[in-house]
């Protein structure tokens with residue numbers, strides 16, 4: 692397990708987001724909560740994350756997404772554990788000119804945990 696973890700890190704890969712612990716992800720989400728709620732239609736600086744899983748990026752009607760995010764959605768980007776992991780690693784690299792001005796979560800376990808939490812809370 693240790694060896695696998697190191698190999699995955701060296702390859703730049705992340706632990707599968709399914710391996711995340713939502714209970715620990717709740718604490719990580721404190722870093723997202725100033726900009727995101729899970730209540731449908733309740734947008735803060737960032738859009739509500741209600742139902743975000745398996746949805747095309749940048750497509751809640753009425754929320755003013757950046758052009759970069761809208762273009763990614765139009766190009767077919769759908770939010771899954773894998774794509775969210777890439778986005779949260781370095782938002783501005785995954786989506787150039789995103790208005791999510793957040794540096795990202797460098798720790799792969801933090802990402803897996805917060806994704807597990809978002810998945811649980813975002814469920815419709």
Ligand code: HEC
Nearest residue numbers: 722723726736737738748749756757760789790791792793
């Ligand atoms: C400084 C405010 C801010 C923080 C902190 C922040 N976000 Fe965001 N987030 C945004 C904004 C703004 C957007 C819309 C980006 C765009 O249109 O380019 C966004 C978009 C997203 C999206 C895509 C939503 C959609 O409808 O396509 C996801 C998923 C997301 N954020 C998750 C997170 C998670 C998880 C965290 C914490 C690790 C986080 N964000 C932290 C502001 C923030």
